[in-house]
Amino acid sequence: MAKPLQTRTLRATARNLAFLARRLRAGEIVAVPTETVYGLAGNALDPAACAKIFRAKGRPASDPLIVHLHSAAQLPQVCQPNSAALKLARRFWPGPLTLVLPKTAAVPGIVTAGRDSVAVRVPSHPVFRRLLKLTGVPLAAPSANRFGYISPTTARHVREGLGGKIRHILDGGAAQIGLESTILDLRDPRRPVLLRPGAITLADIRSVLPRVTESRRTARAAVTTAKSIGLVAPGLLARHYSPRTLVVLHAVIPLPRATSSDARDAWVFLRRPRIGKKTAPNIFWLDERGTLPGAARRLFATLRTIDAIKFRRIHVELAPDRGLGRAINDRLRRAAAR
């Protein structure tokens, strides 16, 4: 075991950003705010810096990292963009869309887990953008959590998981979107494939690339939800984004079932249930009015809060399986997978 590091959380002042940009250029890693979730960033062109990311997270070397650019003009440095990629970039960047493209020789194998393709995006978070600009290099950044646990959406979440393992956390406030980016495989531009649903929806991508399809895994999980009346069969998907407490998914939670249940079970509704004063310590909701952006923003923080209380089970109501709801449900299914 390496000696624990002293972890400092820094506000996004001009001075701190200049300091962190120097640390990044010197090969250190820094936890950074993004509009999706907090990331653990290092110079994507420096294999030693990227090795530190894997080590701090406990992430297996087989899981590739996303490379973040300040602008699409930097694409040729790290990948071979095609016309489909450039169209999507014009439409959705800066923003939560990651494109998988053939990589250039400048990108070390550790970033791509030995593949000849690299995942890239231009983020929109203003603080991260300033840091990317000051650093002047592409930054590889997976989510800033211990591998497999729930992604962090605040600087405090990062400290809870990686305190003692990294030196610096840049605090840019709570993540606006709250879910990891949409990932689109564009290695073959004639056959674009959605690998991970996110805030840029399938319909959004179809408005630019009509022929995009979902990966078999994503599509199969969606069908399971549509058919489910009570519990969704777990185990279909890799376990990820997981609380320690067992998660049970429901298409709908009848309110009386929750209000009359054993207090050791937590119940999470999409919107605030109409129970007036009867609300109990085991009843939660993601968004007051049940809006999907609100639910997405609060999902991971809510799961973390409940996980810390040590319930026996966390029952969660699935979102409608469309638009952003698909991304929410994708994360819930992975959290519930055994």
Ligand code: AMP
């Ligand atoms: P994270 O940043 O933790 O959300 O994880 C990044 C994810 O991006 C990985 O788990 C992969 O699913 C995906 N990814 C990254 N690079 C590639 C690549 N070259 N090809 C396909 N998927 C990738």
Ligand code: MG
């Ligand atoms: Mg992750």
